[in-house]
Amino acid sequence: MILLNNSQKLLALYKSLARSIPESLKVYGSVYHINHGNPFNLEVLVDSWPEYRMVIIRPQKQEMTDDMDLYTNVYRIFSKEPQKSQEILKNCEIINWKQILQIQGFQGSLGEGIRVAAFSKSVKVEHSRAILFITEDILNLNASNKSKFGSWAETGHPDVEFESETPDFKYAQLDVSYSGLVNDRWRRGKNERSLRYIKRCIEALPTACVLGPEGIPVSWVTMDPSCELGMAYSMERYRKKGKMRQTMVQFKKYLRQNNIPFYLSVLEFNEDSRRSVKQNGFFEAACEWHQWTCYPQLVPF
Structure with missing residues (x-):
């Protein structure tokens, strides 16, 4: 495969992927962050250029030093011919099958x-x-939107005036000092590797929270290296009081103002979360979120 590291080619790819949303959205969001500072040191592989059938986003080699790190060893894939993907995926130079890893994408047909x-x-x-779950904006994405290279942080952290029924609550960027709080309440967290990953997400990518009367977050949401929103949580005493909705309303407004794509996923059985995200203006996409977690034979599972 071809390593795509030219800024103009990456912008051309970004525009091209927009035409395949929502199936390409996982890769599209990754390319967005690569084009805006690449804080997670990802790289882009295509099977050919300028015409391509498959795009693979993976961490650069120096990032994947821990064979057990599921949070870092992540490959994000989009294919125009997913049924023909196996020969490319067998190549050990493309995927390090000796590590525990995850492959993510929005095409179930990649599975075989x-x-x-x-x-x-x-x-x-x-x-x-x-x-x-996506919003109408995502389906109507125009790849010619402003997309200057550089860090997203150059636009400033979310600082929208927070309108609340009470002045005791404040909308803010989630501070990295609360990484432990997020880690303890994340379903996939509660370990040292997840804590390192959360710290990196908070430091490098957009996040949002509502601070309570004590100045501590009572609800929050983060973004991952593929522009997926996640780790959303409300402290128990503030649930069903609209704090998550307030967080999402302001965060979505910020992301839209800065042309940052976003989407999220919810497990099918989680009825409360599905109802909540629909109330926040999201709707179910025509494709599903898929993840394949891979364990080498020598690794206990």
Whole structure:
């Protein structure tokens, strides 16, 4: 595959991927952050250029030093011909099958190629899926929108005036000092690797929270390196009081103002969360969120 590291080619790819949303959204969001400072040191591989059939986003080699780090060893894939993906995926120079890793994408038809490639490397695969939620803006994305290179932080942190029924609550950027709080309440967290990942997300990417009367976050949401919103949480005593909705309303406004794509996923059985995100202006996409977690034979699972 071809490493795409020219800024003009990456911008051309970004525009091209917009035409395949929502299926390409996981890769599209990753390319957005790569084009805006690349804070997670990701790289882009295509099977050919300028015409391409497959795009793979992966961390640069120096990032993947921990064979057990599921939060870092993540590959994000979009293919125009997902049924023909297995030969590319078998290539050890593209995917390091000796590590525990995750492959993410919004095309369930990638699954067969992933399973065949993994089986050829004696790797166990666990598949999980969720409902993908997007907004109307995402479907209507115009790739000619302003997209200057540089860090998103150059536009400033979210500082929208927060309108609340009480002055005791304040909308703010989530501070990295609260990484432990987020880690303790994240379903996929509660370990040292997740804590490092959360710190990095908070430091490098847009986040939002509502601070309570004590100046401590009572609700929050973060963004990952592919522009997916996640880790959303409200402290128990503030649930069903509109704090998460207030957080999301202001955060979405900020992201739209700065042309930052966003979306989220919810497990199918989580009825409360599905109802909540719909109330926040999201709707179910035509495709689903998919993740394949891969375990090498020598790694206990």
